Amino acid sequence: MSVIALHPKQPQEANGPSATMRTPSPASPSAPLAFSLRGIAKRFGEKTVLDGIDLDVPQGQFVAVIGKSGCGKSTLLRILAGLDSPTSGSLTVAGGSASERRSRIMFQEPRLLPWARIARNVEIGLTGIAKGEVARDLSLQILKEVGLADRAEEWPSVLSGGQKQRVALARALVAHPFILALDEPLGALDALTRIEMQQLLERIWQQQSFTAVLVTHDVTEAVALADRVVVIDKGRIALDLPIPLARPRGHGSAETARFEGQILDRLFGRG
Numbered sequence: 106m107s108v109i110a111l112h113p114k115q116p117q118e119a120n121g122p123s124a125t126m127r128t129p130s131p132a133s134p135s136a137p138l139a140f141s142l143r144g145i146a147k148r149f150g151e152k153t154v155l156d157g158i159d160l161d162v163p164q165g166q167f168v169a170v171i172g173k174s175g176c177g178k179s180t181l182l183r184i185l186a187g188l189d190s191p192t193s194g195s196l197t198v199a200g201g202s203a204s205e206r207r208s209r210i211m212f213q214e215p216r217l218l219p220w221a222r223i224a225r226n227v228e229i230g231l232t233g234i235a236k237g238e239v240a241r242d243l244s245l246q247i248l249k250e251v252g253l254a255d256r257a258e259e260w261p262s263v264l265s266g267g268q269k270q271r272v273a274l275a276r277a278l279v280a281h282p283f284i285l286a287l288d289e290p291l292g293a294l295d296a297l298t299r300i301e302m303q304q305l306l307e308r309i310w311q312q313q314s315f316t317a318v319l320v321t322h323d324v325t326e327a328v329a330l331a332d333r334v335v336v337i338d339k340g341r342i343a344l345d346l347p348i349p350l351a352r353p354r355g356h357g358s359a360e361t362a363r364f365e366g367q368i369l370d371r372l373f374g375r376g
């Protein structure tokens with residue numbers, strides 16, 4: 106495997122004109138690594154937020170990151186997405202071509218441009234990668250996958266919160282990222298929309314086989330979606346729990362409840 110060290114502050118590399126589909130990669134622990142974090146520490150002034158994070162994530166794995174508010178989840182995700190640098194430690198991202206190393210991040214708020222129509226908002230995810238008709242076609246294709254093909258020419262302001270998050274997901278995925286970092290993307294949605302979005306995210310992840318890192322406060326969501334749940338506490342990984350359950354996973358089964366219990370015990374220092 107070729108491993109390329111990325112300086113976190115490096116600008117995103119420009120990629121070739123075609124955002125071709127990657128072949129699906131297995132989410133098994135023996136798959137080649139997508140990225141590796143070694144001794145990642147982050148301090149803001151006197152405050153140590155991350156204090157030595159080591160994490161190897163195989164290609165195609167779906168990882169959920171959980172921890173109490175302020176424990177450093179967003180900070181870790183920003184470092185992974187290249188939006189911030191660690192104070193010390195290293196991040197390596199595997200892969201041969203530039204397109205395979207592309208990472209995208211999605212936030213709790215959709216962050217759409219109000220003056221651009223839906224399709225144009227999605228095309229922004231292709232900046233430096235594709236433009237013109239190619240970009241439009243890719244944008245319409247991914248909008249179809251998120252169920253919004255018929256809204257392409259509308260303005261963001263006429264969409265519901267859940268629909269706006271679908272557009273944000275389409276924008277994040279239109280360039281077929283190697284790594285998708287998700288910072289509580291479903292946190293602001295109502296419970297039913299949230300479950301629909303979880304199912305959509307799972308389906309597209311299975312189709313595109315990117316590596317997903319999902320920060321969430323919701324233990325049920327983590328167990329429903331992730332191959333592996335990582336709990337952060339006091340700047341370190343306090344629990345790294347594989348979730349070897351078949352998909353799709355029903356809500357409220359005895360098996361999911363057992364994993365949820367293990368995570369909650371660790372979060373609240375029980376057991």
Ligand SMILES: Nc1ncnc2c1ncn2[C@@H]1O[C@H](COP(=O)(O)OP(=O)(O)OP(=O)(O)O)[C@@H](O)[C@H]1O
Binds near residue numbers: 149154174176
């Ligand atoms: N740019 C910054 N400057 C100073 N302190 C920061 C900065 N960014 C984050 N912090 C601090 O680092 C700590 C971790 O913040 P972070 O946003 O990573 O937490 P989080 O786990 O994502 O929390 P939440 O669940 O509430 O989103 C917090 O104490 C926060 O105040």
Ligand SMILES: [Mg+2]
Binds near residue numbers: 180
């Ligand atoms: Mg956060």
